[in-house]
Amino acid sequence: MSIQMTHRAGPESNPTGSSTTFPEVAEPVLRRVQDTIIAWFEDTARDLPWRHPNTSAWAILVSEIMSQQTPVARVEPRWRAWMDKWPTPADLAAAPTADVLHAWDRLGYPRRALRLQEAAEVIAADLDNRVPETTEELERLPGIGSYTAAAVSSFAFGRKTTVLDTNVRRVLIRLFAGRERPTTSPGRKETAWAAALVPEDKHVEWNAGVMEFGALVCTARNPDCQACPLQDICTWNRLGRPASATKPKTQKWAGTxxxxxxxxxxxxxxxxxxxxxxxxxxxxxxxxxxxxxxxxxxxxxxxxxxxxxxxxxxxxxxxxxxxxxxxxxxxxxxxxxxxxxxxxxxx
DNA sequence: AAGACGGGGAG
DNA sequence: CTCCCAGTCTT
Incomplete structure (x- = not known):
């Protein structure tokens, strides 16, 4: 396939003079990226239990909360035990909080467990024990921010949302903006930019696929660019993979x-x-x-x-x-x- | 915009 | 020992 870009995405081409931070992406390039990521996902995605058919929206929500700032591999066993113990929001709402915190085990950020139980209480008491489908409603629940709301709405209900986690942000920034890593947190402009890249068809596969691609190929530390099916059009790769100027400040642990x-x-x-x-x-x-x-x-x-x-x-x-x-x-x-x-x- | 908030495992 | 993980909430 011959890729002829009408204009290259990158700082060197910005005919309109608009912000180069999140450059416009040429349609043929975007189409190829979408098709490639979706095909890659359908072919090589991990077999995570919450991706199985018939997984309840609540179970998916729980997996998303547990996965916040936590490697998926560490979540899986905790999630299984958790869902076995409390299959529905009402079950979790009725549980002693001490048991909830204990079942959270060592996943970290235990306040997430508190917020999750609070969300379960709201869902059980006010929402007929059903997880809401829209991002607006989901974001009203404690512990659910823009990422988790978009993820649950997409993965549990098939709605077209913009899932923007650290993986997605990194993949998009590298592919189209040529930078090594995204900023600390996504702003309005980045969110709107990413939203415009979501395809009309197979948006769920796109959302899950970009995330998975970032987790397995386009990783933060040692990206496997040799195996990347998009290396020829990746702006960051074409620029020689320049390191970002400012490194994220590393958080202390010992003594804190x-x-x-x-x-x-x-x-x-x-x-x-x-x-x-x-x-x-x-x-x-x-x-x-x-x-x-x-x-x-x-x-x-x-x-x-x-x-x-x-x-x-x-x-x-x-x-x-x-x-x-x-x-x-x-x-x-x-x-x-x-x-x-x-x-x-x-x- | 910057900090606080867990814990672990890979490099 | 540093980095970073399917982020959210509070100053």
């Missing part, structure tokens, strides 16, 4: 509040499972164990709970800091204080 919060949550989960009671850990024991580290106090706890509390101490013996984080966790709904105990929330 996030790490310590996670360790405290671990202790509460351990207490929940160990049967130190659904009432959690005595706050004075927790505090004393952290500050004074009296082994005798740990003896009053189950072994796994004691280990988790000891881990908190390893990270910090700063009682003020720990008290502040506990207070934050309570405010966030991730923990509760009852009768001098700290525990996972029981509602």
């Amino acid at each position: 509040d996030r790490q310590l919060r996670g360790a405290i949550m671990d202790a509460l989960k351990a207490a929940h499972v160990a049967g130190d009671g659904r009432h959690g850990v005595r706050l004075d024991v927790f505090t004393a164990a952290v500050t004074d580290f009296d082994p005798a106090l740990l003896d009053s706890l189950a072994e796994s709970t004691a280990a988790a509390v000891a881990r908190v101490r390893e990270l910090s013996a700063d009682q003020d800091r720990i008290n502040r984080l506990i207070s934050d966790l309570v405010d966030d709904g991730l923990a509760q204080q009852v009768d001098g105990r700290l525990a996972l929330p029981n509602s």
